[in-house]
Amino acid sequence: MQSIPVDTARLGVLRCAIAPEAKISNPETQEVKKDRDGQTIYTVAVTVRQDRRRISVIEIAVSGEPKGIEEGQILRVTGLVAFAWAMGDRHGISFRADAITPVQGTALKTGGA
Template sequence: MPIDQSQALEILASEPRPRFKDREGREAAIDRGTGAQLHQVDVMFAFNGRAEVITVNVPEPGLGKGLKVGMPVIFTGLVASAWENEINGKDRHGISLRADAITVKTAA
């Protein structure tokens, strides 16, 4: 599901960091579409008087130049996907966020 960011404020809350498939950090997570390593970024997402910190996966080529914590940012191709799996006999589910790119938001 695409996410409309037109009325939201997004502030970079963490430097991009590599995403891994395993907890030990030995196997890099790869983007299926591009074949590039995925990175995670935390962003303060404010909309309609509420704010949350969200984590978004972005392929390495989509990491914009000059990203610094506290800067307003914008995502290109931001989508939410539901996921579900079973771990140790327990059903788990959630929402994963992915974008094609993240860049510093410039004044309109």
């Protein structure tokens, strides 16, 4: 499986759509997926919007729980790579990052005054 580095500066605004969740490796036993070092792998759903085009949502995997990330926050994604995969007649692209951190003070405000 070939890894393709992704230039996040060209992706526009990256915003948290769904806060970090532990990735499940076995849905029947609810076993969480671990990396080679034994750290839990988390996924963060991130919206990508370039130049007023439509918004895409990608799920990015990262080792260890990203701290301080809330839905609506603008994110900084470090070391993002894409992997093309195929299993039988299914195929797609998955994403992995070295780190996902919040850009401070960017959470969307919800609710009334």
